[in-house]
Amino acid sequence: MRRLLVFVSLVLATLLLAAYPDKPITFIIQAAPGGASDMVSRTITAIAQEILKVPINCTNITGAAGAIAMKRLQTSKPDGYTMGYVPVELSMVKALGYADFGPEDFDLLMRIMVIPAALTVRADSPWKTAQEFIEYVKTRPGTVTVGNSGPGSIWHIAALSLEKATGIKLVHVPFDGAAPAVAALLGGHITAVTVSPTEVKAGVESGQLRILAVMSDERTPLFPDVPTMKELGYDVSIAAWGGLALPKGVDPEVYKILADAFKKAYDSETFQKFLLDRGMTPAYLDGQKFKEFAVAQYNMFMELIPKALGK
Structure with missing residues (x-):
């Protein structure tokens, strides 16, 4: 009887996976409409939903340097139907005292850009x-x-x-x-x-x-006549980055479906042109490399932010 139940469970799981995705996906954006995070998110999801054949509905949740939105993402059901944009603040909010999570508390899908x-x-x-x-x-x-x-x-x-x-x-x-x-x-x-x-x-x-x-270390292609602070003699280089993430614990096959779809969206001529036209540097990293990068950033900010804020 136990073997039969296990078999039935496996069959049901396989059938459900074969149908994924079969309903709209919610995409959480941690900033107000109109900013870089919002524009990047809405552009890439518009392309990805055509690949996945289901709507991807974007929702903006602001506050606490993105911590409120990212907490909502972290605590969502890891079924592949909730995902979101994660900015550099993913590696910062714990040092700021806004949240109790870091990059390792998510299934990171990919890094998209730096700016x-x-x-x-x-x-x-x-x-x-x-x-x-x-x-x-x-x-x-x-x-x-x-x-x-x-x-x-x-x-x-x-x-x-x-x-x-x-x-x-x-x-x-x-x-x-x-x-x-x-x-x-x-x-x-x-x-x-x-x-x-x-x-x-x-x-x-x-x-x-x-x-x-x-x-930045180099001038932005968007405004090539604008100097860098380093050119002016000031050693300051601060850049944001952004990527995509899922709640931790998503089925590996569901993860792969999303990773493949969003990589196709990222590689599309439409999205690459969007990034370059707005002065963003395309900077793809797959999930594992993105995690390693974000954790390194987390370690840096855990040291830098208390000093910067005088904590």
Whole structure:
């Protein structure tokens, strides 16, 4: 009797797997609509759902540098019908005290891209260069506001790193994602942002915003005339990255189906053009290599963040 039950269970599991996926997949995005995480997620899922032949429904859950959304993902049923975008903050939130998880608490599917921070101001501001901005802030410590995508987010760490490298003191203003921070800058409610070139691209192209410098080792292809902070003599290089993840414990066959589908979506001409047009560097890593990378980042941030935040 026991053997029969085991056999029946195996048959049912095989039948269920053969049908996967047979209903919509929920995709959790940890930031507000309009930012880099949101745009990347919606673009790649739109392609992947055509491959998987089921809808992939994106939902935005903001707060705590992405920890709320990632906690929802971590605690979801590992049946392949819930997945999500995980940013660099996956490796940061435990050091920030926002969550009790890290990269090893998920089944990581793949890394997609990396993107640097960009110091950006309004085009009608008096600063034409990063050096002019730095000298101005030095004479007015603690009065110039800079927006970020949430306390402890990578763009907050970027601004803190800028302070440390240049000796300036800024007033940090958090938002639920980069898009609201950029909107506040456009509205004149804050003085600057340290978000990605992607997230300020529209404002720069419309003549409303000006990028003063990027915090990367090399200039961004999106704005090749903009210098790096290192070119200006400041040793600061901060970049975000993003990838896809599942709750831990997904069936290996289901994992493979999703990994194959999203790799095809990643490799598509549409998605590659999307990344490059927005200044994101395509940076694919498979699940295992992504895990190794994210764990290394986790170890780095566990040491860096307490020092950066004075904990």
